[in-house]
Amino acid sequence: MTAADATTPRVKVDDERLEQLVNGVIADAGGALALPLALIGDRLGLFGALADHGPATATELAQVSGTATRYVQEWLLAMASAGYVEHLGGEPESENPTTARYQMTPEQAEIFINLDSPHYLVGMFQNMTAATRMIDRLTEAFRTGEGIGWHEHHNDLFEGTERFFRPAYTGQLIQAWIPAVPGLAERLHDGGHAADIGCGLGTSTRIMADAFPKTRWLGLDYHQPSIERARQRVAAAGGPDNLEFVVGAAGDLTGRFDLVAFFDCLHDMPDPLGALRAARVALADDGVVMLVEPMSWDSVSEVFNPLGRVLTGASLLVCLPSGLSAPPAAGLGNQTGPARTSQLARDAGFGSAEVVVSGPTNLVYALRR
Numbered sequence: 001m002t003a004a005d006a007t008t009p010r011v012k013v014d015d016e017r018l019e020q021l022v023n024g025v026i027a028d029a030g031g032a033l034a035l036p037l038a039l040i041g042d043r044l045g046l047f048g049a050l051a052d053h054g055p056a057t058a059t060e061l062a063q064v065s066g067t068a069t070r071y072v073q074e075w076l077l078a079m080a081s082a083g084y085v086e087h088l089g090g091e092p093e094s095e096n097p098t099t100a101r102y103q104m105t106p107e108q109a110e111i112f113i114n115l116d117s118p119h120y121l122v123g124m125f126q127n128m129t130a131a132t133r134m135i136d137r138l139t140e141a142f143r144t145g146e147g148i149g150w151h152e153h154h155n156d157l158f159e160g161t162e163r164f165f166r167p168a169y170t171g172q173l174i175q176a177w178i179p180a181v182p183g184l185a186e187r188l189h190d191g192g193h194a195a196d197i198g199c200g201l202g203t204s205t206r207i208m209a210d211a212f213p214k215t216r217w218l219g220l221d222y223h224q225p226s227i228e229r230a231r232q233r234v235a236a237a238g239g240p241d242n243l244e245f246v247v248g249a250a251g252d253l254t255g256r257f258d259l260v261a262f263f264d265c266l267h268d269m270p271d272p273l274g275a276l277r278a279a280r281v282a283l284a285d286d287g288v289v290m291l292v293e294p295m296s297w298d299s300v301s302e303v304f305n306p307l308g309r310v311l312t313g314a315s316l317l318v319c320l321p322s323g324l325s326a327p328p329a330a331g332l333g334n335q336t337g338p339a340r341t342s343q344l345a346r347d348a349g350f351g352s353a354e355v356v357v358s359g360p361t362n363l364v365y366a367l368r369r
């Protein structure tokens, strides 16, 4: 029997609560459609062109961006409905879709154009649109319990994740996270050896290598295309030259490191315990593991907030299947919570696991032997 065949029992409903829920679902449907449509605008440079040439009509925007007017006209209507671009009201011609003018406000530019803004969110549009491409596989995975590897996703997941996390790394990594671990900045400043595990496209590795030029940096990730991209980016930028990117699994880490860092990746690994054990073995005396994880909470009701909503969705679409994709299939998901994360570190043999930065979007742990 399918859901459609089921007969709905007549029960008394609270009309106000029902209307609220219906309105919420309609708003969600609009948001779900706005994400991929905004991504099309990003791919075609429509937001940037509108910022440079606005207020503009669809015809003008299509002309400067080399796109087709009819599509752009509909896109502007959809984006203005979402609040992602601004419609210039007032004149009669501005109510006609063919002659209406639109522009980008400074706030919209922060979110859609300004790569360096802490509020730049296009990466999120890109990686979440990529993640939803997996729903057929994921539906089947619910039946079989099997995982879906990180590497099996669309390329937009890798690029979008880098773009999504970059503002946090450029704004907080050197300024707040490393200084929160006593003695770490000094040690890296004097010169040491450090590893960035699950480094993806290597943005965090490059930021740290730039900030601490006397330290030698290793970026390690099991995903070959990401490591190749990381190398290409360094080559294109002409440095820094105090780093290397290597393809490899976290559990296979060898060497001696003053710092072993995990940025937003431990919970994606099928064997997080093995990864932490390998990091502990590779730590130099008084070395530290810096573990950065997405914000998470220990109790269920704490998760029910706007950020928790995004994170639990991302966990189900990407992180949990990734953590189930190979033995021992730990399947942490991104909502491990500080208590269980600290316990995992102790299980891996660490003597201390302390949260040194909490919020707004991440938890930063310092683990010591």
Ligand SMILES: C[S@@+](CC[C@H](N)C(=O)[O-])C[C@H]1O[C@@H](n2cnc3c(N)ncnc32)[C@H](O)[C@@H]1O
Pocket (backbone or CB within 6 Å): 150, 151, 161, 162, 165, 197, 198, 199, 200, 201, 202, 203, 204, 220, 221, 222, 223, 226, 248, 249, 250, 251, 262, 263, 264, 265, 268, 269, 270, 271
């Ligand atoms: C959410 S991404 C984070 C990437 C990067 N740290 C960042 O912040 O942009 C998770 C990363 O973990 C990597 N990963 C997953 N399992 C791994 C493993 N067993 N060993 C090494 N890397 C792994 C993936 O390839 C991916 O690049």
